[in-house]
Amino acid sequence: MSVLTVLEKAGYLVIWVQSGEKAVETVRATANLDLILIDFNLGSGMDGAQAAGIISAFSDLPVIFLYSPSEENNYKIGEIPCYGYLLKGSGGYIIQSAVETALKLFNKCQSFEKKITILKNKENLLNEAQRLAHIGHWHWELTEKALYWSSEIYNIFGVNPETFMVSAENFEKLIHPDDLKQFLEQRQYMLDHELDKEIEHRIIRNGGEIRHVIERAKVIRSENGQAISVMGTVQDITERRLAEETIKKQLSEKETLLKEVHHRIKNNIGSIEGLLSMQIKSLVNPETVSVLQDTIGRVKSMGILYEKLLISDEYKECPAKNYIETLVDSILALFSDSRITIEKKIGDFNLVSKKLFAVGIIINELLTNIMKYAFTNNSNRQITIALEKVKKRVTLTVQDNGKGLPEGFNMDSAQGFGLKLVRMLCEQLDGTFTTQNHKGVRSILVFRI
Numbered sequence: 001m002s003v004l005t006v007l008e009k010a011g012y013l014v015i016w017v018q019s020g021e022k023a024v025e026t027v028r029a030t031a032n033l034d035l036i037l038i039d040f041n042l043g044s045g046m047d048g049a050q051a052a053g054i055i056s057a058f059s060d061l062p063v064i065f066l067y068s069p070s071e072e073n074n075y076k077i078g079e080i081p082c083y084g085y086l087l088k089g090s091g092g093y094i095i096q097s098a099v100e101t102a103l104k105l106f107n108k109c110q111s112f113e114k115k116i117t118i119l120k121n122k123e124n125l126l127n128e129a130q131r132l133a134h135i136g137h138w139h140w141e142l143t144e145k146a147l148y149w150s151s152e153i154y155n156i157f158g159v160n161p162e163t164f165m166v167s168a169e170n171f172e173k174l175i176h177p178d179d180l181k182q183f184l185e186q187r188q189y190m191l192d193h194e195l196d197k198e199i200e201h202r203i204i205r206n207g208g209e210i211r212h213v214i215e216r217a218k219v220i221r222s223e224n225g226q227a228i229s230v231m232g233t234v235q236d237i238t239e240r241r242l243a244e245e246t247i248k249k250q251l252s253e254k255e256t257l258l259k260e261v262h263h264r265i266k267n268n269i270g271s272i273e274g275l276l277s278m279q280i281k282s283l284v285n286p287e288t289v290s291v292l293q294d295t296i297g298r299v300k301s302m303g304i305l306y307e308k309l310l311i312s313d314e315y316k317e318c319p320a321k322n323y324i325e326t327l328v329d330s331i332l333a334l335f336s337d338s339r340i341t342i343e344k345k346i347g348d349f350n351l352v353s354k355k356l357f358a359v360g361i362i363i364n365e366l367l368t369n370i371m372k373y374a375f376t377n378n379s380n381r382q383i384t385i386a387l388e389k390v391k392k393r394v395t396l397t398v399q400d401n402g403k404g405l406p407e408g409f410n411m412d413s414a415q416g417f418g419l420k421l422v423r424m425l426c427e428q429l430d431g432t433f434t435t436q437n438h439k440g441v442r443s444i445l446v447f448r449i
Contacts, residue, residue, distance in 0.1 A: 003037065003066070006092040007099065020046025027055050035102060037086070039066040052080045062106035064098060134236035140168065141229050147171065156213065156236045158205030176202035176210065190219060191227045200237075212241040269303040290372065293334055294418060297368050300330050301360040305353065317350040320359075324387055327360050328367065335371045339379055345386035351394070355449065358425040359387070359396060362433075365418040366398045366443050374402025374441065389449070396445040404437040411435050 007014050015030065017023050020042050027033060036055065040048040052063050062083035069087075083102035086095060136153030140146075147166050154161045157174050164170065175183055179201040190197035200214045217232030276296045283289050304327050305318065324346045332342065351359070363385065375381045386397040411419065411433070426433040431447025 002089075003086075003095055006095045007037075009092070010096050010099075012099070019043070020048060020051030023051045024054050027059055027061070033061055035083075035099060035106070036061050036063045037066065037099070038063060039088075041068075049076065049080070052082075056080050062102050064102050136234045137232070138234065139229065139231045143228055153234055156211070156234055157203060158207070158209070174203050174205075176204055178202075187217075190217060191230070195219075211236055211238045213237060266303060266307055269299055273299045273303060294365075294368055297331050297334060297364045298361060300334075301327055301364045302357065304330060305357050305360060316352060318353050318356050319348070320351045320356060320387060320389075321346040321348045323356060323360065324363065324385070327363060328385060331364055331367045332371075337371065337381070340371075340375075340381040340383060343382070343384045345384065345388070347388045349389045351449065355429060355447070358429055359394075359445070362396070362422050362425055362445060363398065365422050369418060370398075370400045370402065370441070374400045376403055392448050394447055394449055398443045399438070399440065401440040403440070405435070405441055 004014055004016055015026060015033075017026050023036070023038060023042075024046075027036070036052065038048040038052055042048055042051070046054075048065060052065070055061070056063070060081065063081060064084045064086055065082060066086050066088055068089075083105055084098050086098045090098075134152070134156060136150045136156055138150065138153060139148045141148075145168070147168055149161075149166050151161065154164065159174075172180065172184070183199060183201045186197060186199050196216070196218045198214065198216050200212070203211050203213055205211060214235050214237050215232055216235075217230050219227045220229040220231065222228050273296055276292050276299065280289055280292050280296075283292070305323060325344050328342065328344060332340065367383070367385075370383060380401070382401045384397070384399040386395075386399075388395055412423070414420070422433065426445060426447075429445075429447040431445055433443070433445050435441060435443040
């Protein structure tokens with residue numbers, strides 16, 4: 001009753017019960033309690049220690065025990081969360097101080113436990129994230145020669161955290177023997193120089209399984225620049241490496257298949273060209289022979305392009321200079337006119353094969369027309385072919401010194417198949433084509449890339 005009086009005068013709201021059973025019942029039924037002050041000796045029935053033990057099983061309220069010197073060794077509190085002892089008969093100041101101290105200590109403990117819970121939750125989230133990403137983190141204290149691993153590293157290396165002794169020496173035993181020397185050299189280089197490092201190597205797990213990992217590390221140095229510790233991560237990249245190898249294999253197979261396809265197309269083009277050449281030999285009609293010669297020129301331009309693509313590392317593009325020069329020589333060979341001098345001014349650049357093919361067909365048509373119609377009896381027969389690229393614009397110029405275009409000639413209304421083909425290909429290139437009399441005939445094609 002004296003303790004009750006002191007606490008109520010100090011402003012506390014106190015619930016007073018007179019037995020251990022009643023104490024347990026009251027704590028169960030009452031919300032917002034802050035502290036339990038309980039006497040060891042509660043008379044008959046449950047004593048204070050027993051009551052506090054039962055309460056501690058379902059509540060974490062702080063407990064202060066009241067005792068007298070004669071009761072000091074009669075009761076054992078075991079695991080009960082005791083926050084102090086108060087001697088019976090103590091003065092009001094001591095009672096108040098004991099309660100206030102217990103409440104402050106309890107609040108600090110609660111705050112500390114919350115922080116621990118938050119840290120554990122964060123650690124669990126970090127461990128789960130590392131597990132999902134197959135990434136573990138480690139810390140190596142160089143001065144103490146102590147190495148720390150997160151739980152995921154044990155999973156990556158396939159070792160039991162309860163039996164595997166983590167150390168730099170034991171870690172090195174897990175590295176693939178063929179990679180160990182290079183790993184040690186790279187690690188030492190990182191320690192000797194002020195830089196972060198990324199090291200990729202293989203490991204051998206229990207059972208002989210080989211895995212690929214990548215380690216990223218940062219060196220922590222003292223004020224005088226000496227390396228004192230290293231922190232970093234280990235990531236299992238085996239699946240990525242296997243996927244890359246599979247992709248490389250598939251890519252190699254597709255490249256081989258593509259080359260085979262190009263070879264077959266090239267051979268088919270050659271067969272078509274051969275059949276047309278054989279057909280010409282059996283014909284006597286000049287017009288039919290001329291038409292077939294034109295067709296052979298077009299087929300040749302396709303065959304030459306495929307041949308250039310076959311020896312190129314890039315199937316989408318092809319060197320314009322090599323292709324055009326070879327094409328021009330093959331077209332002139334169809335006519336076998338030794339009186340013609342041809343000047344080739346072809347820029348050294350690449351073009352997309354689709355655009356280059358269109359340019360080749362246009363050159364074939366223009367050259368074929370020149371060989372058929374431009375020259376009469378003049379012995380000084382000259383042809384100039386120029387192809388240049390300035391930034392994103394390509395210009396093709398074909399010039400001859402022949403007799404020129406007939407009077408009233410209009411390119412847009414020309415009905416010949418070859419000129420129709422030229423107009424159509426110019427549209428595909430989204431370019432402009434002009435042809436005019438200029439010391440013979442000058443034809444200019446301009447398009448953007």
